[in-house]
Amino acid sequence: MALTKEQLKDIETKLVELAAKQVGPLIKEHAGTQFEAFDDKANQVDLVTAVDKKIESIIKQSLSTLYPDFKFVGEESYEEDHTVIGKEPTFIIDPIDGTTNFIHGYPYSCTSMGLVENGVPVCGVVFNPHLDEMYHASAGNGAFLNGKPLKVTERELKLQQSVIALEAGSERSSGSSGDDNFDIKQATYRNLLSDQGGYIHGSRSCGSAAMNMCMVAAGKLDAYWEGGCWAWDVCAGWCILAEAGGIVVGGNPQEWEVPVDERCYLAVRGGCSQPAQKGFVKEFWSHVAGKLKYRW
Ligand code: LIP
Numbered sequence: 001m002a003l004t005k006e007q008l009k010d011i012e013t014k015l016v017e018l019a020a021k022q023v024g025p026l027i028k029e030h031a032g033t034q035f036e037a038f039d040d041k042a043n044q045v046d047l048v049t050a051v052d053k054k055i056e057s058i059i060k061q062s063l064s065t066l067y068p069d070f071k072f073v074g075e076e077s078y079e080e081d082h083t084v085i086g087k088e089p090t091f092i093i094d095p096i097d098g099t100t101n102f103i104h105g106y107p108y109s110c111t112s113m114g115l116v117e118n119g120v121p122v123c124g125v126v127f128n129p130h131l132d133e134m135y136h137a138s139a140g141n142g143a144f145l146n147g148k149p150l151k152v153t154e155r156e157l158k159l160q161q162s163v164i165a166l167e168a169g170s171e172r173s174s175g176s177s178g179d180d181n182f183d184i185k186q187a188t189y190r191n192l193l194s195d196q197g198g199y200i201h202g203s204r205s206c207g208s209a210a211m212n213m214c215m216v217a218a219g220k221l222d223a224y225w226e227g228g229c230w231a232w233d234v235c236a237g238w239c240i241l242a243e244a245g246g247i248v249v250g251g252n253p254q255e256w257e258v259p260v261d262e263r264c265y266l267a268v269r270g271g272c273s274q275p276a277q278k279g280f281v282k283e284f285w286s287h288v289a290g291k292l293k294y295r296w
Contacts, residue, residue, distance in 0.1 A: 032105025114235025213237020245270020
């Protein structure tokens with residue numbers, strides 16, 4: 001039995017309360033205090049702290065009490081090759097998105113709490129306590145910033161006149177490893193920025209996928225493209241963006257429909273027609289310099 005709009009709105013409200021009262025204060029208190037207290041994950045630029053893990057356990061404890069029948073997938077408890085996102089309602093949680101920002105004290109760390117049903121994002125809350133920005137949405141109930149409806153200014157969507165979020169990401173091996181994601185990304189960035197290519201107005205980097213998704217949802221960015229982030233980075237923002245009229249497609253060309261754990265995404269704002277969004281996507285894809293490949 002699918003969750004109703006009313007049930008989803010209630011879940012959204014509870015996630016907002018959890019983010020505001022329990023999680024946000026911890027992120028704000030400990031940001032910029034972990035300079036000597038982080039660990040490497042996949043490499044020396046993929047980082048985690050004890051605060052990430054503590055917050056994930058607080059969120060998991062709270063949600064398992066409130067929704068004992070829902071599944072839970074979290075960045076810090078994910079098991080490669082074992083964690084599966086099925087059809088049942090599943091919370092997909094990044095306790096601190098923008099962990100590098102969190103460690104360095106750059107005010108773009110947030111918590112990202114999403115819910116999928118049948119693999120589709122149906123509820124999302126992203127809270128940046130430094131900027132006091134609470135983005136929240138649930139399917140059919142609209143998207144909000146601090147309780148006010150997200151209104152994207154209606155205007156043309158043109159690649160050349162766009163500002164796009166592009167991330168360095170944590171994969172940095174160039175060529176030698178046979179994994180050419182890094183080189184494809186850098187070549188794509190060049191294609192987009194060059195006056196012989198997309199000649200876009202500019203690129204930005206929040207250092208947080210969730211914040212990038214919310215900036216696109218709010219129409220403050222026109223698009224966001226990344227390969228290598230994870231379902232927990234984008235799940236909440238995906239629902240918020242969809243409820244604000246935006247779309248998410250694959251980061252590789254011709255991938256119009258992708259699962260939440262695709263790990264390679266192109267998010268495009270609303271405030272324009274679907275044909276305009278599709279035209280933008282096709283033109284963007286024409287500048288992608290190869291096929292990005294990731295494992296779950
Ligand atoms: C981060 C993502 C960001 C990506 C970083 C990192 P984390 O997530 O939000 O988009 O570029 O490499 O993966 O690790 O801070 O939760």
